[in-house]
Each structure stands twice: as structure tokens, then as C-alpha cells.
Amino acid sequence: MSGWESVIGLEIHAQLATRSKIFSGSATTYGAPPNVQANLVDLGYPGVLPVLNAAAVRMAVKLGLAIGAQIAPASVFARKNYFYPDLPKGYQISQYELPIVAHGGLDIVLEDGTAKRIGITRAHLEEDAGKSLHEGLPGVSGIDLNRAGTPLVEIVSEPDMRSAKEAVAYMKKVHTLVRYLEICDGNMQEGSFRCDANVSVRKAGARELGTRTETKNLNSFRFVERAINYEIERQIELLASGGKVVQETRLYDPDKGETRSMRSKEEANDYRYFPDPDLLPIKLDAQFIEAVRATLPELPDPKAARFAAQYGLSAYDAGVLTASRELADYYEAAARAVPKEPKLAANWVMGEFAARLNRDGLELAAARVPAAGLGALLLRIADRTISGNIAKEVFEVMWTEGAGADQVIEARGLQQITDSATIERAIDEVMAKNPGQLADYRAGKDKLFGFFVGQVMKTTGGKANPAQLNELLRRKLKG
Amino acid sequence: MGAPHLKTLSELAAGLRAREFSSVELARMFLERIERAQGTLNAFISVTRAQALTDAALADRALAAGTGGALTGVPIAHKDLFCTRGVRTTCGSRMLDNFVAPYDATVVANLRRAGAVMLGKTNMDEFAMGSSNETSYYGPVRNPWNPALVPGGSSGGSAAAVAARLVPGATATDTGGSIRQPAALTGITGLKPTYGRVSRYGMVAFASSLDQGGVLAASAADAALMLREMAGFDPNDSTSVDTPVPDYVAELAQPLNGLRIGVLKEFFDTGLDRDNEQRVREALEVYTGLGAELREVSLPNLPLSVPAYYVVAPAECSSNLARYDGVRFGHRCEQPRDLQDLYRRSRGEGFGAEVKRRIMTGTYVLSAGYYDAYYLKAQRVRQLIAADFARAFESVDVLMGPTTPTPAFALGAKTADPITMYLNDIYTIGANLAGLPAVSIPCGFVAALPVGLQIVGPHFGEARILAAAHAFQRATDWHLRVPEGYA
Numbered sequence: 001m002s003g004w005e006s007v008i009g010l011e012i013h014a015q016l017a018t019r020s021k022i023f024s025g026s027a028t029t030y031g032a033p034p035n036v037q038a039n040l041v042d043l044g045y046p047g048v049l050p051v052l053n054a055a056a057v058r059m060a061v062k063l064g065l066a067i068g069a070q071i072a073p074a075s076v077f078a079r080k081n082y083f084y085p086d087l088p089k090g091y092q093i094s095q096y097e098l099p100i101v102a103h104g105g106l107d108i109v110l111e112d113g114t115a116k117r118i119g120i121t122r123a124h125l126e127e128d129a130g131k132s133l134h135e136g137l138p139g140v141s142g143i144d145l146n147r148a149g150t151p152l153v154e155i156v157s158e159p160d161m162r163s164a165k166e167a168v169a170y171m172k173k174v175h176t177l178v179r180y181l182e183i184c185d186g187n188m189q190e191g192s193f194r195c196d197a198n199v200s201v202r203k204a205g206a207r208e209l210g211t212r213t214e215t216k217n218l219n220s221f222r223f224v225e226r227a228i229n230y231e232i233e234r235q236i237e238l239l240a241s242g243g244k245v246v247q248e249t250r251l252y253d254p255d256k257g258e259t260r261s262m263r264s265k266e267e268a269n270d271y272r273y274f275p276d277p278d279l280l281p282i283k284l285d286a287q288f289i290e291a292v293r294a295t296l297p298e299l300p301d302p303k304a305a306r307f308a309a310q311y312g313l314s315a316y317d318a319g320v321l322t323a324s325r326e327l328a329d330y331y332e333a334a335a336r337a338v339p340k341e342p343k344l345a346a347n348w349v350m351g352e353f354a355a356r357l358n359r360d361g362l363e364l365a366a367a368r369v370p371a372a373g374l375g376a377l378l379l380r381i382a383d384r385t386i387s388g389n390i391a392k393e394v395f396e397v398m399w400t401e402g403a404g405a406d407q408v409i410e411a412r413g414l415q416q417i418t419d420s421a422t423i424e425r426a427i428d429e430v431m432a433k434n435p436g437q438l439a440d441y442r443a444g445k446d447k448l449f450g451f452f453v454g455q456v457m458k459t460t461g462g463k464a465n466p467a468q469l470n471e472l473l474r475r476k477l478k479g
Numbered sequence: 480m481g482a483p484h485l486k487t488l489s490e491l492a493a494g495l496r497a498r499e500f501s502s503v504e505l506a507r508m509f510l511e512r513i514e515r516a517q518g519t520l521n522a523f524i525s526v527t528r529a530q531a532l533t534d535a536a537l538a539d540r541a542l543a544a545g546t547g548g549a550l551t552g553v554p555i556a557h558k559d560l561f562c563t564r565g566v567r568t569t570c571g572s573r574m575l576d577n578f579v580a581p582y583d584a585t586v587v588a589n590l591r592r593a594g595a596v597m598l599g600k601t602n603m604d605e606f607a608m609g610s611s612n613e614t615s616y617y618g619p620v621r622n623p624w625n626p627a628l629v630p631g632g633s634s635g636g637s638a639a640a641v642a643a644r645l646v647p648g649a650t651a652t653d654t655g656g657s658i659r660q661p662a663a664l665t666g667i668t669g670l671k672p673t674y675g676r677v678s679r680y681g682m683v684a685f686a687s688s689l690d691q692g693g694v695l696a697a698s699a700a701d702a703a704l705m706l707r708e709m710a711g712f713d714p715n716d717s718t719s720v721d722t723p724v725p726d727y728v729a730e731l732a733q734p735l736n737g738l739r740i741g742v743l744k745e746f747f748d749t750g751l752d753r754d755n756e757q758r759v760r761e762a763l764e765v766y767t768g769l770g771a772e773l774r775e776v777s778l779p780n781l782p783l784s785v786p787a788y789y790v791v792a793p794a795e796c797s798s799n800l801a802r803y804d805g806v807r808f809g810h811r812c813e814q815p816r817d818l819q820d821l822y823r824r825s826r827g828e829g830f831g832a833e834v835k836r837r838i839m840t841g842t843y844v845l846s847a848g849y850y851d852a853y854y855l856k857a858q859r860v861r862q863l864i865a866a867d868f869a870r871a872f873e874s875v876d877v878l879m880g881p882t883t884p885t886p887a888f889a890l891g892a893k894t895a896d897p898i899t900m901y902l903n904d905i906y907t908i909g910a911n912l913a914g915l916p917a918v919s920i921p922c923g924f925v926a927a928l929p930v931g932l933q934i935v936g937p938h939f940g941e942a943r944i945l946a947a948a949h950a951f952q953r954a955t956d957w958h959l960r961v962p963e964g965y966a
Contacts, residue, residue, distance in 0.1 A: 040582060044802040046575065046809075047562045047584060047681040049716050079798050081845070083822055090801020143806070272845035274854060277688035277795055279717050 004239075005204045006232045007212075008167045008197060009159035010224075012174055013152050014184040015128070015192040016059045022127050022151035023050030023093065030190050034133075038145035044088030049278050052077075056151040057282055059183035060100045060125050061292045063153060066181055066299055067120050069104025074283050077125075077276040082269045085143050086130035094154075096273040099124035100282060101153075106177070107301065108169040109319070118170045119158030126152050153183070159198065159209065164228035168221050171195060176300050180325050194219040199231040201239065210235070211245040215252050215259050227252040230259055303328055311335065311342035320350055326364045330371045337375025338382045345378055352395055368399045377405035385409060386416050387466055418465045420472060423456070426464065427476050430455040441477055452477065484512060485961065488553060488647035488701035489728075495542055495552040502535035502542065502552030502596060509554045509598055513645045516965070519626055522640040524559045524569055524617050526599035534596045541594065549708055551594025556649040558637050559600035560607060561587050561692070562681040570683050571603040571615040571633075574803045574810045574829030584681020585713045586650055586692050593708035598646055602636030605831045606800065607657055607685040609633050610903045613894055614833040621890070622665060623962040624928055628887040631661030631903075637695045638665040643965040648696040648705050652682060654689045655788050656882075656907025659919035662695055663882035663931020666921040666960060668948065670694045670702040673939050674914035675720035677706075678713030684799040686792040687718075689911045698958050699920060699948035703727035706941060722939060730942035731949040735769045738947060739875040741776030746880030746906050746933075748782075758923035758930040759881045762951065766879075769950055774875055778867040783860045784908040789901060790844050790857035791912075796834075797841025803829060836897065865913040872937040877947055881906055882919040882931030906933060916941045920948045921957040929957070 021028055024041035041048045064071045078096035101123035107115045128150040133142035155174060161167045175193055178184035186193045200212035213231060218224045230252075235245050249268070250259040298306070300322050307318035307328070322328045327349070335345035353374060357367060369377075377394060380386050386394060386409055397408045409415055417423055430452060431438050441448040452473055457464060483491060483500055494500055510528050517523060531554070538552035557563060560570045562580035569575045583591065591597075604614040612620040612635025620635040622628040623643035630639040634651035638661030641649050651658045653671035662669025670693045677692040684690060694705040707728060712721040742763060747756060763773055805811035805825025812824035830838070844853035871878060883903060893900040910917040915935055922932035932951070936944035952958050 043807055045580070045582075045807075046568070046570070046578065046683040046802070047560075047580065049680050049718075051715060051717055081798050081801060083801065083804060085804075085806050085818065088802060088807060090804060091798050270847045272798070272842065272847075272850075274794060274798070274845055274850070277686075277718070278684075 003204055004201050004236050005206070006162060006199065006201045006228075007159045007209055008161040008164070008199050008228060010157045010161070010167055010171060010195045010197055012155040012157075012171065012193070012195040014155065014174070014178050016056050016151040016153055016183055017185055018053055018055045018059070018151050020053060021149035022053050022056045022125065024149055026149065028150050030187075030192075032146055034142065034144035035146060038130075038148060042088065042145055042149045044090070050093060050276075052279060052282070053151060056125055057100070057284075058292055059151075059181070060123065060153050061284065061289060062181050062183055062296060063123055063155070063178065064101035064104060065289070065293050065296060066177055067101075067104030067106055067123075069101045069120060069123070071284060071289050072098060072100050072102065072282075073285070074098065074281045075100040075124075076281045077279045078273045079276045081272040084129070085141065086132045086145070086148065088130070088145060088148055092127060092129060093276055093279070094126035095124035098281075106170065106173050108166060108173050110169075111165065113315075116160075116166070118160045118166075121156045121158055123153050123155045126154060128152050159200075164225045164232070167197065167228055168225050171221060171224055173300075176323055180297055180300055182297075188219045191219055195224060197224060197228050197231070199228055199235070200245070201232055201235045210239070211247050213245065213248055213250050213259075215250045216262065218252055223252055223254055226257055227259055230257065234259070297325065311346065313343065313346055317346050317350065321346060324364070330364060330367075333371030334374040334378060337372070338378045341378065341382050344381065345375075348374060348378060352392060356395075356399055368402060369395065373398060373404060380405055380409060384416055384418060384465060386414055387462070390414050390416065390462060414463060416465050417460055417463045418468060420468065423460070423464050423469055423472050424476070426456050426459045427452075427473055430459060431476065438477070442479060449473070449477070484508065484644040484647075485966065486647070487697050489698075489704050491647055492550055492553050492704070495538075496547065498542065502538040502554075503532060505552065506531050506535040506554050506596055506598065509646055512643070513598060513640070516623075516643055516645055520621050520623060520639045520643060520645075521618050522602055522620050522636045522643070522645060523556070523599045524571065524602050524636070525567060527566055527597060530566070531596055531598045538594055538596055548592065548594040549704065550590065553595050553648075554598045554646055555590065555595045555705075556599050556601050556637060556640055556646045557587060557597055558603055558634050558649065558651045560603060560652060560683040561650055562683065563587055563597065563600065566600065568600065568683065569616070570607070571605045571617060572829065572831065572834070573616040574826075575683075576616065576810065578809055580681070582681060585678035585715060586709050587681065589709050589711070590650070590705070595708070601634070601640055601649055604633035604635065604657075605834050606683070606796070607633040607652055607654055607690075608796070608833050608837055610656070610660055610900050611888075611890070611893065612636065612661070613890065614831055616831060619890055622887045623965055624666065624887065627889055628928070629664070629890055631664035631883075631887065633657040633661075634669075634695060635661050638662055638667060638669070641665070641667050641695045641697060642962060644697075644961055648694060648701055650692060650709070651695045652690055652692050653907075653911065654685050654691075654792060655911050656904040658693045658695060659882050659907050659917060659931065659933060660904060662919040663921075663929065663933075664887040666929030666957070666962070668696050668699050668702050668918065668920050668952075668958060670699075670706060670918045670941070670945070671910065671916065672706060672710065672941055673720075673916045674911075675718050676710050676916070676939065676941065678711070678716045678719045680713050680715040684795075686795040687799060688795060689788075689792055691911070698952055699918065699945050700728065700731055700952075702918065703731055703945045703949070706945075720939075725942050727942055727945055731946050733943065733946035735766070735771050735947065735950045738766070738771040738877065740766055740771050740773050741871050741875030741878040742773050743781070743878050743880040744775050744777045745779075745781040750884045750902065750905065751881055752885040752925070754925040755881055755883070755885060755930050758925060759932055762922035762932045763879060765951060765954055766947075769954060776871045776875055776878060778864070778871060778909070780860065780863040780867050781909050784864055784912055785901060785905055787857040787860040787864070788904075788908045788912060789840070790853045791861060793837040793841030794845050794854050795841065797838045797845065800830075800834065800838055805829070833897070861912045864909055868909070868913045868915060868935075877940070877944055878935040880933055882933040883907075886925050886928035886930055910935050914938065916944055918944050918948050920951060921960070922951070922955070923957055929960070
């Protein structure tokens with residue numbers, strides 16, 4: 001695709017983790033039977049009025065502060081008017097001209113390791129619509145209004161991304177951030193975190209933007225990447241063959257891996273936005289904003305930088321360990337047991353621990369070995385009670401039986417042998433049993449060193465301290 | 480029992496407490512009057528006889544036990560756009576002919592808590608859009624002073640009911656004059672409070688930034704009593720204002736001496752009927768005699784209020800009425816072919832011509848490319864008008880002028896030309912655009928038809944305008960006149 005440049009902007013919809021809806025007291029729990037979480041306000045009954053949920057405002061402000069954006073001292077709800085059966089009032093309450101958050105940004109790391117700033121134009125509060133259900137209802141459509149009125153923050157980026165990979169990196173960054181801030185559960189399968197991708201292409205070096213398409217409702221990182229790549233290729237092919245890109249809304253079909261037209265610009269609704277007269281402007285003073293700022297956790301980027309500096313970790317490791325607040329907290333708690341060996345703790349958390357979680361398909365919160373337990377195990381590696389290999393065995397037992405490290409080491413007699421005399425005795429024994437190999441080794445067959453290591457380990461039940469064993473063995477084999 | 484229907488609401492409340500008559504007796508008597516007048520006036524859409532008698536019996540028990548509230552046992556009616564649990568709320572529209580709200584509007588709940596007994600729901604222009612009560616799906620209401628004439632609108636049913644003493648008081652709503660104009664045309668007292676004073680929760684919306692619930696009653700004292708029980712902050716209405724409700728009844732005694740009355744120059748324009756003007760000028764003289772001081776005041780942007788209103792109100796209406804789509808409640812067409820057909824026919828059949836006209840106007844002024852020229856400009860005009868009023872209230876305490884340009888007009892006289900109908904609200908719309916409280920009180924007759932004097936106050940100045948109205952009613956008896964056949 002050389003000679004072409006793609007330009008991508010994302011509109012991310014993050015469902016705010018409030019307990020009740022943005023304008024009514026209904027619960028927002030996912031998965032309830034249809035319409036049990038819809039009260040008169042959600043149903044748009046005659047005479048009812050919206051009342052703003054203050055928790056949603058605090059969450060939007062939290063996001064704004066975390067992306068270094070301006071928090072509007074006064075922002076306004078507007079009505080977006082269109083008819084659809086899952087939109088009970090015939091309008092969606094959103095923000096239009098005066099959003100609560102504007103002019104922020106986030107840094108993503110490109111493949112070559114350099115950082116790139118992605119501008120965030122605005123983030124605004126709005127209510128979600130309900131759902132129309134067509135499956136399993138022959139001849140009719142069902143409407144489930146449980147989701148109607150669920151608070152969303154729509155995060156609109158600048159068209160700053162130049163590839164699907166950048167778009168995914170940005171989306172992951174936002175995903176990490178909203179979970180850090182505890183304003184969104186980030187559950188993409190349930191639709192709590194989804195995005196629309198605006199894609200256009202232009203000749204490399206061109207100043208003017210090409211005509212864009214908007215692909216709606218992408219609810220996985222993989223779909224975002226595939227849909228964008230599909231769009232880029234489709235548009236380039238069109239333009240290269242002398243055609244024109246039509247400004248339109250498209251849908252991604254994950255089964256076919258393609259996007260298809262949903263409606264063109266001409267068919268697009270005129271939403272007739274105007275300020276919602278049922279709601280007062282959201283007015284926020286500095287005191288409120290500072291109070292929210294005080295609740296901000298350490299954010300992912302500063303945390304990763306701190307991990308790198310404080311624990312001497314690589315940027316990559318620091319990035320992996322800070323990908324979620326829970327993982328970072330877990331790491332720090334485990335590493336606290338071995339203050340001199342933060343790298344050992346990092347390797348274990350990213351290696352054995354992550355692999356075990358993965359194998360059992362568990363979330364971190366459900367880990368069978370708590371951070372303190374892993375710390376206790378790391379301590380035994382650090383103080384040379386056990387070797388790294390034995391530690392893996394111990395970890396496995398800890399995981400399956402829920403036992404503590406010392407308990408397992410003790411019960412199974414897995415303490416490392418560091419007594420030179422004991423190790424030397426084992427070496428002598430092995431040398432005596434294998435005169436042939438000994439002769440060969442001494443004749444110059446260096447490769448056999450490993451054989452002797454293995455044999456001694458076998459004799460000691462794997463408990464000999466490896467460093468000591470190596471040193472003693474080398475000396476003894478020389479004769 | 481004498482003639483309790485001629486007593487004011489305040490007198491009835493006192494009489495009930497003194498056990499001069501029972502609530503059941505009152506309810507039966509007024510229900511009978513309602514039923515007798517229904518064929519002529521068509522003031523009610525629903526009469527809730529059974530529930531009224533049950534509630535009245537309960538009120539009597541409370542009165543006997545001495546546990547009643549300020550209005551215990553007093554019969555009232557609600558305009559049929561206040562939601563009432565279990566009783567249908569039609570808004571005068573075919574669209575909501577079958578709609579029974581599962582909840583009470585805050586105003587309804589407040590008055591119920593105060594002990595008032597609802598006798599029924601009153602007729603009104605469809606979705607409160609109209610100035611003559613001729614747009615109701617349930618047929619026009621007729622003016623008790625002359626059944627060939629309109630009672631005004633949109634609260635025409637409430638106004639006719641109070642004027643004919645079918646109830647001592649009724650709730651109403653005012654978006655551009657819908658309380659004051661029918662009050663003037665039927666010779667009663669109509670109070671539109673400050674925007675935000677009375678909760679809009681459960682009041683079916685026409686134009687949310689202008690709608691305000693209020694009172695139609697025989698006197699300012701009655702309006703004060705009802706308002707005190709209706710008003711107050713409501714956490715369910717973000718636009719209701721969290722400021723204490725004064726005891727409007729106690730405040731009625733405010734002295735008039737030295738009251739600075741601004742006489743609105745723009746209200747005495749060429750459109751004002753000469754005889755109507757004469758009655759209003761005479762009323763102003765009464766105030767001078769009571770010790771008030773008259774000053775001419777000009778609100779230069781006020782003549783723009785009708786065009787500004789007929790952009791803002793339809794814009795909000797076009798959005799507010801989008802929920803009537805035949806999906807969840809209200810009218811649904813027979814056998815819809817598809818979704819578009821469902822929308823088109825349900826709305827096409829459910830709404831009347833005036834509602835459709837305003838939905839289309841509103842949709843147009845909010846459309847891409849027209850928003851700035853119409854909606855935004857109208858909002859700016861609105862700010863200018865509000866600023867004019869604010870400036871005026873720096874030098875006067877209240878503003879006065881006519882409520883309407885003419886007395887009641889004949890049925891059908893203005894239905895052909897919506898603009899002449901709209902111009903009937905020329906003096907009332909300003910207070911809505913600025914969110915100000917205003918009251919209309921009867922101040923005389925022209926050709927045996929009542930004329931209204933309008934008193935506008937500053938924000939939350941209800942006590943002041945009610946006291947001014949009350950002082951006038953202590954000096955005159957126009958408010959005690961009852962149309963022939965209803966005394």
C-alpha cells in the first residue's frame with residue numbers, strides 16, 4: 001500500500017460503572033431479563049423528567065483529568081432527535097456544543113518504541129439506547145430497554161492515527177485507563193467498551209483529508225484492527241481504480257471479515273440537536289474538580305515510569321506489569337518480600353504466575369496464590385532455600401493445594417542443599433559410579449559436564465544448590 | 480347548606496373544618512353541577528365520581544379526627560395533562576385517549592396530601608396547544624358567560640369549570656398564556672407562577688422551558704392557598720427551584736401603599752380593544768386610589784415575543800411529542816405494514832391539525848441550516864425580553880396591563896387563521912419567555928363579557944402580585960360575579 005496514507009480517528013463509547021442510570025434510578029446491571037431494569041423515565045412515559053446522576057459527572061471529570069483535558073465549567077445536555085423503537089423518547093440525551101471534557105490526549109508507543117501523542121478532541125456524557133431483538137421472535141421485533149439510559153462517556157479522538165495497529169494501541173490505552181480510573185468495567189463482550197472507527201485514505205504527502213467512512217460498533221480489539229485494515233484496503237482499491245469513496249456509515253461483519261454500507265450521508269438523520277430544556281447546565285467549580293482530582297489513582301504511564309526507575313525494570317516489563325491496576329498491585333505486593341530482587345519478582349509475575357492464570361482461564365482477582373504467598377516463595381529463592389526449578393514445583397503445589405511456600409518446602413523436604421560436604425559426597429558417589437564417563441571427560445569430552453550435573457542433581461533429589469554444585473563439580477572432575 | 484358553590488375555596492376549606500358541611504355533601508353537590516353543565520360547557524373529559532366520593536368520605540373522617548390538611552375535603556379538578564394514577568390522562572388528544580398513567584404528577588400528589596378531593600379531569604386544547612380550547616379531541620369547551628363563545632385556552636376546561644362554579648378551584652398550565660387568557664375570558668383569577676416554582680414532574684410536556692403549572696380559582700386568596708399547597712422543590716424536576724415556599728395566604732395582607740406599578744406601554748398598542756383598554760385603565764385608577772403609584776414603563780423588545788415564542792415553543796414541542804410513536808403507549812394504528820407505517824399512521828391519526836402544525840414548525844426551525852436563523856435567534860430575543868423585564872423591575876414593583884386584546888370571541892372565529900389565534904397571547908407570552916410570575920384577575924365587563932387585568936411580578940414575586948390582586952379584590956367585586964344560570 002505504499003504511496004497511500006490512512007487517517008484514522010476513533011469514537012470510543014465507555015459505559016460508566018455507576019450503579020444507577022444517568023437520568024433515572026434504575027439499576028444498570030448487565031444480563032437482567034428484558035425490561036425489568038426500565039422505569040417510567042427509561043420508558044419515556046408522558047410527564048416524566050430526567051434527573052442527572054452525579055456519579056456519572058464525577059467519572060467523566062476523572063477521565064478528563066486523567067487525559068490532561070479541560071473540564072468545562074459549564075457543559076450542556078442536548079437532545080439528539082431521531083425515531084427508533086429502542087429510543088423511547090424519540091431523542092437521545094447527549095452533549096453537543098458544550099461537552100464536559102475537551103482538548104486532552106494520550107501517548108501510545110509505536111512499534112519502533114517511540115511515543116506518539118493521540119489528541120482527544122472531546123469526551124461527553126450521554127445515555128445509551130435500548131436494544132432491538134430480532135432473533136427467536138418470528139414476525140416481530142422485541143425491544144429491551146434495560147440498557148436505555150445507561151451512562152456512557154463518548155471519547156472522540158483527533159484523526160491522529162495512521163494505521164490499524166496505532167488505532168488498536170490507542171484503544172487499548174484508553175481501555176487500560178478507564179479501568180484504572182474504575183469508571184468502566186471494560187467488558188467488551190457485554191458492550192461496555194466499544195468504538196466507531198472513522199477511516200479515510202489519501203495520497204502520501206497530501207494535505208487534504210480523504211472522504212471518510214464510519215464503521216460502527218466494534219467491540220473487540222481484533223475487530224477494530226480487521227475492520228480498519230479492510231476499510232483501508234477497500235478505499236485504496238476504490239481510489240486507485242479511479243473510483244470515489246462515499247461518505248457513509250458502515251457495519252463490520254465479523255463472520256465475513258468485511259465492512260458493508262449501512263446508510264449514506266444523504267440518508268443520514270438530521271438530528272436537530274438543541275439544548276435539553278429539562279436539564280440545567282452542569283456547572284463545576286474548581287473546588288469540585290480538585291476534589292475529584294484528589295481521588296485519581298496513580299495513572300498507567302507514571303506508574304510504568306516509576307516501575308522502571310524504582311525496580312530497574314525494562315520499559316517493556318514495566319508496561320506489561322502496569323497494564324492493569326490489579327496486576328501492578330499484585331506485583332508490588334509480591335516484590336515487597338524480596339526488595340533486592342525486583343526483577344526476580346517481575347519474571348515470576350509475568351512468567352509462571354501469568355501462565356498459570358491463563359491456563360486456568362482465571363481473572364487475576366481469582367488467582368489461587370495471593371501476592372503475599374508468591375512473595376514468600378520468592379523469598380525462599382532469594383535466600384537460596386530452594387532453587388528456581390524447585391520453586392516451580394512448589395508454586396504448582398501452592399496453586400493446586402492452596403498451601404503456603406514454607407509449608408510445602410518443609411513437608412516435602414525440598415530445602416536446597418548448600419552444605420559443601422554433602423554436595424561433595426554426592427559428586428564422589430556419581431564419579432565412582434561412572435568411571436567411563438569420568439575418563440572420557442578427563443580426556444577432553446567437555447560436553448559430559450552436563451551429564452555429571454544431571455546425575456548429581458538426581459542423587460540429591462534436585463535440591464543441590466546449582467551454583468555450588470557447578471563449582472564443586474568442576475573442581476572435582478579436574479581431579 | 481345554603482349555596483356553598485358560591486363560596487370561595489378558602490371559605491369552603493374553613494366551612495369543612497367547622498363541619499358546616501361535609502366533604503361528601505360538597506362532592507355530591509359539585510358533581511351534580513358538573514354533570515348538569517357538561518352538555519352545555521363540555522368542561523370535563525373525565526368525571527371521577529366514584530373515586531371522588533370515596534376520597535371525600537376519607538376526608539370527612541380526617542376532618543372528624545382533626546387530622547386534615549389545609550385543603551382537606553375541598554373539591555378540585557385537574558387539567559387533563561396532569562398525570563393521575565389509575566385515571567386516564569388524555570391531554571385532550573386522541574393520541575392519549577387510552578392512556579392511564581401509572582403515577583401521580585407531583586402537583587397532584589401535593590394537592591392530595593393537602594387533602595383536596597379530585598372530582599375529574601378538565602378539557603383542554605390538545606397537548607395545551609391552542610388559545611380557544613377548540614383543538615381538543617373531545618370537542619370545544621364553551622364559555623359560561625355565553626356558550627356561543629370560547630372560554631380561551633388551553634386551560635379552557637378548568638377556567639369554564641371554575642367560572643361556572645362547578646369546582647371552586649382547578650389546576651392548569653401556562654406555556655404562553657394558557658392560564659391567564661382563559662381566566663380573563665371567563666372572569667376568574669388565574670395564576671402562572673415563576674418558572675421552577677411548581678414541579679413539572681407528571682405534567683405532560685408541551686414546551687419544557689415555558690410550561691408552568693398554576694391555578695385557576697375565583698379569587699387571589701384562593702389562588703394563594705392552592706399555590707402554597709402545590710408549590711415547592713421537587714427532586715424529580717431538575718428545573719424546579721430549591722427555595723422555600725412562602726405562606727402566600729399570610730402574605731396577602733401586604734400593604735399596597737407606595738406600590739410602584741409599571742404600566743406597560745407596549746400593552747396599550749393598536750391591537751387592544753378600546754373598551755377593554757377602558758376597563759384596564761379604570762382598574763389602574765382603583766390602584767391609585769389604594770395608594771399605589773403608576774409609572775409608564777417600556778419594554779422595547781416585548782413586541783418580538785410572539786414570533787420568538789412561536790419558534791421556541793414548537794421546537795421543544797416537536798421533540799417532546801416524539802415519544803408518541805405508537806410503540807409503548809397511546810394510539811397505535813391498525814395493522815401497521817412496517818415501522819415507518821406504524822409511525823406515520825399512529826402519529827397521523829393520533830394528533831390533530833394544530834399539534835401537527837407545531838410539530839412541523841418546530842422540526843423546521845431546528846433543522847440543519849435553519850437552527851441559527853430561527854431557534855438560536857429566538858433564544859437571543861428571549862434573553863433580550865428577559866433583560867427588558869429585569870430592567871423594568873429595577874424601578875417598579877409590579878407591571879400591569881391587559882391580559883388579552885379583546886374579550887371572549889365566537890367559536891370558529893379564529894380557527895381559519897392560526898396567526899390571529901396566536902396573537903391572542905400577545906400580552907401573556909412575555910412572562911413565559913422571561914419565566915416570570917403573572918396573574919390575571921377580572922376587572923370589569925365589556926358587553927357583558929369579563930375583561931382581565933394582568934399583573935406581572937419579578938422572579939418568585941408570587942406573594943407580591945397575589946397581594947396586589949387581593950387588594951383589588953377587596954376593593955371590587957368583579958371576581959364575585961357568576962355567569963347567569965350558574966349562580
